[in-house]
Amino acid sequence: MSAGMRQQVPQSSFIRSIARLGPIVRPIVPRLVLGLVVALAGAALALSIPQVLRRVIDELVRPGTQPSAVWWAAGVVLVLGAAEAGMMVLRRRLVIEPSVRLEREMRLTMYGHLQDLPVAFHDRWGSGQLLSRSVADLGFLRRWLAFGAIFLVVSVSTVALGVVLLFSISWQLALIFLAAALPIMVYGAVFRRRFSLATRRSQDQAGDLATTVEESVHGIRVLKAFGRAREALENFAEQAEQLRDTEVAKARHQALFSLVVTLLPELALGAGLVTGIWLASTGQISIGSLAAFFATAAAVAQPVEASGMLVGMALTAKTAVDRHFEVMDARRTVIDPAEPVHLPSPRGALTFRGVRFGFAHDGAARPGADGTEAGAGPSGEVLRGVDLEVRAGETMALVGATGSGKSTLLQLVPRLYDVTGGAVEIDGVDVRRLPLAELRSLVAVAFEDTILFSSSVRDNVLLGAPVREGPEAEAALEEALEVAQAQFAHSLPDGLATTIGEEGLSLSGGQRQRIALARAIAAKPAVLVLDDPLSALDVATEERVSARLRDALAHVTTLIVAHRPSTVALADRVALLRDGVVEDVGTHTELLGRSAHYRWVIASLPAGPRDLDGRADPDLDETLEEAR
Numbered sequence: 001m002s003a004g005m006r007q008q009v010p011q012s013s014f015i016r017s018i019a020r021l022g023p024i025v026r027p028i029v030p031r032l033v034l035g036l037v038v039a040l041a042g043a044a045l046a047l048s049i050p051q052v053l054r055r056v057i058d059e060l061v062r063p064g065t066q067p068s069a070v071w072w073a074a075g076v077v078l079v080l081g082a083a084e085a086g087m088m089v090l091r092r093r094l095v096i097e098p099s100v101r102l103e104r105e106m107r108l109t110m111y112g113h114l115q116d117l118p119v120a121f122h123d124r125w126g127s128g129q130l131l132s133r134s135v136a137d138l139g140f141l142r143r144w145l146a147f148g149a150i151f152l153v154v155s156v157s158t159v160a161l162g163v164v165l166l167f168s169i170s171w172q173l174a175l176i177f178l179a180a181a182l183p184i185m186v187y188g189a190v191f192r193r194r195f196s197l198a199t200r201r202s203q204d205q206a207g208d209l210a211t212t213v214e215e216s217v218h219g220i221r222v223l224k225a226f227g228r229a230r231e232a233l234e235n236f237a238e239q240a241e242q243l244r245d246t247e248v249a250k251a252r253h254q255a256l257f258s259l260v261v262t263l264l265p266e267l268a269l270g271a272g273l274v275t276g277i278w279l280a281s282t283g284q285i286s287i288g289s290l291a292a293f294f295a296t297a298a299a300v301a302q303p304v305e306a307s308g309m310l311v312g313m314a315l316t317a318k319t320a321v322d323r324h325f326e327v328m329d330a331r332r333t334v335i336d337p338a339e340p341v342h343l344p345s346p347r348g349a350l351t352f353r354g355v356r357f358g359f360a361h362d363g364a365a366r367p368g369a370d371g372t373e374a375g376a377g378p379s380g381e382v383l384r385g386v387d388l389e390v391r392a393g394e395t396m397a398l399v400g401a402t403g404s405g406k407s408t409l410l411q412l413v414p415r416l417y418d419v420t421g422g423a424v425e426i427d428g429v430d431v432r433r434l435p436l437a438e439l440r441s442l443v444a445v446a447f448e449d450t451i452l453f454s455s456s457v458r459d460n461v462l463l464g465a466p467v468r469e470g471p472e473a474e475a476a477l478e479e480a481l482e483v484a485q486a487q488f489a490h491s492l493p494d495g496l497a498t499t500i501g502e503e504g505l506s507l508s509g510g511q512r513q514r515i516a517l518a519r520a521i522a523a524k525p526a527v528l529v530l531d532d533p534l535s536a537l538d539v540a541t542e543e544r545v546s547a548r549l550r551d552a553l554a555h556v557t558t559l560i561v562a563h564r565p566s567t568v569a570l571a572d573r574v575a576l577l578r579d580g581v582v583e584d585v586g587t588h589t590e591l592l593g594r595s596a597h598y599r600w601v602i603a604s605l606p607a608g609p610r611d612l613d614g615r616a617d618p619d620l621d622e623t624l625e626e627a628r
């Protein structure tokens with residue numbers, strides 16, 4: 001999420017924000033309430049100790065008191081103190097386990113939601129922001145529920161009960177003590193506003209920082225190769241500096257507030273001491289009452305002094321809740337249909353009917369004209385009415401100038417984005433009417449930018465396979481590796497059990513592409529969508545893969561983005577995409593003959609003219625020469 005977007009985040013009230021947690025926290029409320037009751041009992045015990053002291057001192061100063069009374073009083077104070085400590089242990093036992101469980105559940109729900117959110121959402125959000133919201137923010141929240149919230153209530157109750165006791169001991173001294181509360185309350189409001197803004201800023205900046213770390217670790221080779229490690233460090237240092245400034249500002253606000261809430265009660269106690277001694281000397285209060293007053297005032301001052309930290313925790317938790325719901329409120333725009341249609345025995349005919357699509361400026365699909373879907377205006381539309389029919393079992397190559405929308409069109413088939421107009425159909429059924437799980441088992445994809453997960457070759461290849469264990473899965477695995485010419489995987493240190501991906505063995509670009517291709521093939525789809533899947537292969541390997549693919553794809557409907565003539569050669573027919581529409585469809589030879597734009601596109605393909613049929617093709621060379 002960009003800094004610009006962040007500034008528009010409205011500030012909701014504390015109560016409204018925390019109230020949103022209600023349904024989530026409800027299952028653990030009984031344990032939290034029990035923890036609170038125990039904590040309150042502990043606080044009451046702490047406040048009862050001065051009352052015992054009061055009686056003991058008054059007893060002791062009375063002439064003729066037995067010294068054994070001291071032992072009795074000491075015993076009572078010891079028991080009260082031990083009971084208070086016991087309450088603390090019990091509170092921890094009551095609240096920690098359910099709050100940790102809640103944190104885990106919220107994290108799981110958020111992870112599941114992130115998986116369900118459309119690609120358009122992930123285009124807009126930095127990965128670090130999502131990382132910090134699903135890890136750090138939920139940690140803040142757990143600590144607040146288990147400790148901060150309970151102590152906030154205990155502190156308020158302690159102060160309220162303590163003030164009543166102070167008044168019961170001496171109303172004059174209590175008034176002096178209370179005089180300090182007024183400036184604290186006024187300054188507290190200022191502190192809350194400042195700290196709340198700084199907290200929001202710091203949590204967002206921490207997310208941005210995580211995004212930067214993620215990006216630079218991901219792109220470490222590029223940064224090193226271009227000698228830009230120092231610039232990356234400077235950029236990082238600048239962001240880290242901003243976060244530091246925000247944290248320092250937060251600490252400064254908190255320190256100032258702590259100073260006020262510590263100093264004022266101390267000043268009040270000083271003034272109270274002078275007044276108290278005078279009151280005692282004039283016989284208006286007993287010595288025991290004076291001692292009890294100061295012991296109670298100290299017990300009340302403690303939570304007041306801790307209020308800076310407690311308010312800080314509460315505001316951090318409120319920000320964490322706001323940030324959590326910003327993600328959880330993001331709508332799943334690509335959803336299962338209300339009345340799904342099933343394709344029990346799909347043939348795999350793929351049709352694009354007047355397909356329109358545009359990215360919003362921030363990368364989201366545009367809100368649409370016809371209610372359910374987005375209707376992008378003419379400006380910014382990548383696809384402006386694509387009509388194309390890929391027959392069942394046919395292999396169709398998609399060719400077009402760079403940026404013409406080929407990859408975008410492919411992504412509409414498994415509904416990574418939804419069309420903003422028109423429809424994509426499989427066997428005549430709009431893909432939006434198929435259950436998502438069914439659609440995604442019908443369609444398999446392999447993108448040019450290969451993503452492998454940190455797990456074994458076997459798990460990576462069988463990621464989308466209908467059966468992932470047993471002899472059937474093994475057979476599918478072997479076949480997929482063979483078609484994609486990825487048998488090299490058997491020679492990896494642990495064979496197919498070798499961990500690849502980010503945390504595992506590094507594979508070459510061509511090896512990665514072949515594993516990704518094997519993954520698409522192992523899914524045994526009815527429709528295969530390939531985005532230039534052979535771009536990283538050397539010529540000899542590409543020819544071997546192409547030869548095997550041609551056989552393997554004979555019965556699978558395939559739409560394949562081609563950037564090389566050899567990929568075009570895989571296809572039965574070719575569709576030429578230009579200016580957001582399919583301008584022409586035909587065999588490669590037909591298009592070469594009748595479309596100047598096709599000749600231009602083929603001539604500009606990076607590998608240059610290649611022999612598409614495995615034979616010399618002087619006509620093609622001549623045509624391309626002309627096109628140049």
Ligand SMILES: Nc1ncnc2c1ncn2[C@@H]1O[C@H](COP(=O)(O)OP(=O)(O)OP(=O)(O)O)[C@@H](O)[C@H]1O
Nearest residue numbers: 123359363382400401402403404405406407408409
């Ligand atoms: N996630 C996105 N958000 C916003 N715009 C995008 C996004 N992805 C692609 N575009 C834009 O859509 C247009 C089409 O991009 P697309 O990747 O589909 O083209 P392409 O024909 O596959 O290009 P190439 O041959 O270079 O791979 C481009 O102008 C691109 O900038």
